[in-house]
Amino acid sequence: MDESVVQDVLGLYEENIDKLDISAKEKGALKKSLKDKYRDMYYDYGDAIGVIAAQSISEPATQTTLRSYHRAAGIGLNITQGLPRILEIFDARKAPVTPAMKIYLKKEFNTKIKAINIASSIKETNLKHIMVLDSLDLGNMTVEVELDKKLIDKLSIAPDKIVSAVKRKIKNLNGTIDGNKIIFEMNKDKVTVKDLQTLRFKLREVHVKGIKGITHCIVEKTGDDFVLYTLGSNLGKVSKIEGIDISRMVSNNIFEIADTVGIEAARTTIVSEITETLRAQGVDTDVRHLLLVADTMTQSGDIQAIGRYGLSGSKSSVLARANFEETIKHLVEAAVAGISDELNGIVENVMIGKTARVGTGLVEVAMKTQTSAKVDENNKK
Numbered sequence: 001m002d003e004s005v006v007q008d009v010l011g012l013y014e015e016n017i018d019k020l021d022i023s024a025k026e027k028g029a030l031k032k033s034l035k036d037k038y039r040d041m042y043y044d045y046g047d048a049i050g051v052i053a054a055q056s057i058s059e060p061a062t063q064t065t066l067r068s069y070h071r072a073a074g075i076g077l078n079i080t081q082g083l084p085r086i087l088e089i090f091d092a093r094k095a096p097v098t099p100a101m102k103i104y105l106k107k108e109f110n111t112k113i114k115a116i117n118i119a120s121s122i123k124e125t126n127l128k129h130i131m132v133l134d135s136l137d138l139g140n141m142t143v144e145v146e147l148d149k150k151l152i153d154k155l156s157i158a159p160d161k162i163v164s165a166v167k168r169k170i171k172n173l174n175g176t177i178d179g180n181k182i183i184f185e186m187n188k189d190k191v192t193v194k195d196l197q198t199l200r201f202k203l204r205e206v207h208v209k210g211i212k213g214i215t216h217c218i219v220e221k222t223g224d225d226f227v228l229y230t231l232g233s234n235l236g237k238v239s240k241i242e243g244i245d246i247s248r249m250v251s252n253n254i255f256e257i258a259d260t261v262g263i264e265a266a267r268t269t270i271v272s273e274i275t276e277t278l279r280a281q282g283v284d285t286d287v288r289h290l291l292l293v294a295d296t297m298t299q300s301g302d303i304q305a306i307g308r309y310g311l312s313g314s315k316s317s318v319l320a321r322a323n324f325e326e327t328i329k330h331l332v333e334a335a336v337a338g339i340s341d342e343l344n345g346i347v348e349n350v351m352i353g354k355t356a357r358v359g360t361g362l363v364e365v366a367m368k369t370q371t372s373a374k375v376d377e378n379n380k381k
Helices: 003-019 024-040 049-061 082-090 112-122 149-154 159-169 193-204 254-260 263-280 287-298 318-324 327-337 346-351 370-380
Strands: 068-071 078-081 100-103 131-137 142-147 173-178 181-186 207-209 216-222 225-231
Touching (some): 003 024, 078 082, 159 181, 254 263
Antiparallel strands (some): 142 181
């Protein structure tokens, strides 16, 4: 190993070690211990790190629960955990079953009142959330919506903004404000009861305030911070809200992170999400195995699944692809195209009973032992 690499790694910790209230001899011993530990953790050429990583992750994963939900900070937001969450990550699913965010606020906005106001501006609010009831006026052929006065005042939603939101969503519609009621009338020559029923259900789903897809946003004090926990994720829009500390904002939606922040951030999230999921189940594994998997999933610049539509399906070896899934398909395609297999990997060599070029299989050295030399001498006699 290049000594400069060791020094670079050690240099990250030397400044903190020098600040410790210990003797110079103890500091030197600590630095040496760190250097030795780093060297011990370094992989040797030919180590089967892929197999080791797969076993070291899958074995603890078998100890996780099949169906598990984690209550975020104990506040009642059920977030998928356990084996289902691990499968979501390794299968590179476009969106998690329960997307969630953890949002911190800037120092000047870190108060209870401001946190609640920001939470109300994030949480998706539809018309059905702020009305007491809706009814059909068959005499005038209109739909009447009675608003919850206390709730719209709390959320700072003006009735005229509700009417504007409805008109943007539903065309050819007039809205008249009458106290706590809004009366909606369709611009049609002949309006039927079926038309009114259809309009009634459409009105309930009109988006009035907040960010679509974020169905819950709860404030909880953690230490000195007021933290916002959401069910639903939208990094792009949330990051534009005044008072949000973008540097500490976390999402469990890996693809959204890759699109918004970049592939390196997605790689880091893969590692942290798997680590937290395993630890929540009381199991753990060496982070180096997770780093290897995350690197492999993101090395192309995109997030690839570990499966036939991702890494396993894109292997150059025909036999390796056939070994995983769709065996006949890969063998037939290779035969038709006249593709050969160089047998460079482990799987394809194991399949045909050949020593894989990994570990001691890399060594091609022959030597005469003392016993064999005596046998040769006796044979000559």
